[in-house]
Amino acid sequence: MAKTNPGRFFEDYSIGQVLEHAVPRTVSGGERALYHALYPARHALYSSDQFAQSCGLPASPIDDLAAFHVIFGKTVPDVSLNAVANLGYAEGRWLKPVYPGDTLRSVSEVIGLKENSNGKTGVVYVRTRGLNQRDETVMEYVRWVMVRKNDPAAPAPETVLPDLKKTLSVGDLTIPEGLDFSGYDFTLAGEPHRWSDYAIGEKIDHVDGVTIEEAEHMLATRLWQNTAKVHFDLTFRPEGRLIYGGHIISMARALSFNGLANAQMIVGLNSGAHANPCFAGLTVKAWSEVLDKAETAAPGVGAIRLRLVATKGGDPFTLKSEDGKYDGNVLLDLDYWALMPM
Numbered sequence: 475m476a477k478t479n480p481g482r483f484f485e486d487y488s489i490g491q492v493l494e495h496a497v498p499r500t501v502s503g504g505e506r507a508l509y510h511a512l513y514p515a516r517h518a519l520y521s522s523d524q525f526a527q528s529c530g531l532p533a534s535p536i537d538d539l540a541a542f543h544v545i546f547g548k549t550v551p552d553v554s555l556n557a558v559a560n561l562g563y564a565e566g567r568w569l570k571p572v573y574p575g576d577t578l579r580s581v582s583e584v585i586g587l588k589e590n591s592n593g594k595t596g597v598v599y600v601r602t603r604g605l606n607q608r609d610e611t612v613m614e615y616v617r618w619v620m621v622r623k624n625d626p627a628a629p630a631p632e633t634v635l636p637d638l639k640k641t642l643s644v645g646d647l648t649i650p651e652g653l654d655f656s657g658y659d660f661t662l663a664g665e666p667h668r669w670s671d672y673a674i675g676e677k678i679d680h681v682d683g684v685t686i687e688e689a690e691h692m693l694a695t696r697l698w699q700n701t702a703k704v705h706f707d708l709t710f711r712p713e714g715r716l717i718y719g720g721h722i723i724s725m726a727r728a729l730s731f732n733g734l735a736n737a738q739m740i741v742g743l744n745s746g747a748h749a750n751p752c753f754a755g756l757t758v759k760a761w762s763e764v765l766d767k768a769e770t771a772a773p774g775v776g777a778i779r780l781r782l783v784a785t786k787g788g789d790p791f792t793l794k795s796e797d798g799k800y801d802g803n804v805l806l807d808l809d810y811w812a813l814m815p816m
Contacts, residue, residue, distance in 0.1 A: 481555030483624035484589065484596035489634050491584040493600070495548040497699065498579040501536055501572060505697075509540045512694050512721075513728040514684065518663045519738040525662055529738075530654035535571035538740040539724045541578070542566075545604030545613060546720060547698035548580035553600055554702050558620040559748065560719050561597065564638040566615035566743025566810075569648045570606070577607040586618065589630035595620050599636050615743055642742040644768035644777050647811055649741070655774035655815035658736075665735035669767065669776030669816040676764045678733040679790045684725055686717055688754035694721050714753040722752055722806050726784035729760040734812075737778060742811035744779070749800035749807055756786045758805065763791075765809065769816070776816040782808040 509515060515537060518525045526534040535541075554560060572578065586599030599618040603611050616638060639646075660666050695705045695718045704716040723746070730737070752758070766779035783793060788803035795801055 479551060479555075482552060482621070483556055484598065484621045485623055485625060485628040487584050487587060487598050488631070489584055489587060493549070493552045493582040493584070495552055495580040495582065497548065498577050499544055499548070499699070500575065500577040501541075501544060502574045505536055505540055505544070506574070508697055509537050509724070512690055512697075513724045514682075514731070515724070515728045516664065516731050517735065517738055522662075525659065528657060528659060530652035531571065531650060533573055535573055538568050539720070539727060541568075541572040541604070541613060542615075543698040543720050543724070544578050545580050545602065547700045548578075549582055549600070549602055550700045550702050553582060553598065554619045554621065556622045557702055557704065558595055558622060559704075559716070559751070560617060560619045561748070562618055563743055563746035564616045565642065566613070567642070567646065567648060568613045568739070568741050570610055570612040571650050572606070572612055576612075578604055578612065580604050585616070586634050586636040587631045588633045588635060590620070593623070593630075594626050595622055596630075597621075641744045641809070642811060644770065644811070647741045647770070647777060649770055649772045649775060649813065650739070653772050653775055653813070655772070658774060658815040660736070660815075663736055664731070667736060669778060669814045672764050672767065672778060674764050674766060677791050678762045680729045680732045680760045680762065682729050682732055683757045683759040684729065685757045686721075686725070686752060686754050688715070691715070691717050691721055691754060694718065717752040717754065719748045719806070722748070722758060722784050723808060725758050726760040726782050726806055726808070729758070730762055730782055734762060734780070736814050737780065737812035739813040740810055741777070741813055744809040744811070746806070746808045747800070749804040750786075750802060752786070752805050758784050758786065760784050761790050770813070774816050776814050777811050778814050779809070779811050782806070782810065
């Protein structure tokens with residue numbers, strides 16, 4: 475009996491299949507330190523216990539995206555070990571902050587399948603939940619990934635496409651218990667701009683750029699225990715090791731600090747697309763567009779819906795070409811809700 479894991483191929487999935495992912499992980503301050511070393515992340519709520527406590531939280535949580543990466547990484551051996559590419563996200567919700575000492579594990583359910591017309595690959599949709607040591611769901615999201623078939627002659631499954639929300643409403647969002655921005659310190663946060671200073675339709679060029687290094691990408695992918703072959707093995711993708719999409723998400727989010735320093739907590743992910751592949755040596759820049767705003771019931775806390783676009787150059791604010799396809803310089807198109815002081 476073979477003892478190694480070749481990973482699942484497209485024909486190995488079925489609707490309703492539940493995948494209990496291995497290797498729970500206890501997070502610590504080390505995750506925060508490494509996250510801040512890999513990305514220029516400076517949001518105050520995730521940098522200072524004292525600042526977080528002044529906002530009503532017991533301590534500074536682990537960065538929202540660091541928690542996402544840990545939960546995502548657990549799923550890779552069962553969902554995307556044989557992936558061609560991760561294609562998109564929807565219905566992402568951060569339900570509870572993750573603190574040092576919490577132990578995270580992941581569970582996924584297959585909710586959609588569609589074989590591609592070439593007969594060699596198919597798209598698998600999964601809904602993943604991240605749970606802590608108390609079996610509380612700390613976050614959940616849907617993603618879809620293109621996966622190779624092991625046997626191109628294997629019969630195609632019945633096509634099932636999940637009915638997903640295009641956008642989460644503010645009522646779908648969970649505000650962390652106790653969060654209070656009524657005494658928010660704008661000086662310590664780094665910028666004076668509050669929720670009321672942003673207008674729907676406003677676009678922000680975040681100005682700064684970061685060149686993606688091979689060593690940093692490899693460290694990040696190992697840190698999150700992401701074992702997808704396209705990120706490691708040059709014989710699997712000879713044109714280069716594909717940069718993990720989450721690495722681009724975190725880099726763009728960190729770059730957005732310049733102009734959105736007070737968009738402190740990510741609480742919802744409406745959609746996301748990795749528009750073009752990224753390889754080491756490219757310089758990533760970012761811009762944002764304000765898509766919506768809403769008040770919340772939490773003291774001094776507003777919700778702001780943002781489009782975050784990562785690019786490898788080109789004119790700022792260019793997203794798609796005249797044919798409706800993504801511009802060749804666009805790496806990431808992410809639509810998310812964040813919490814900001816009013």
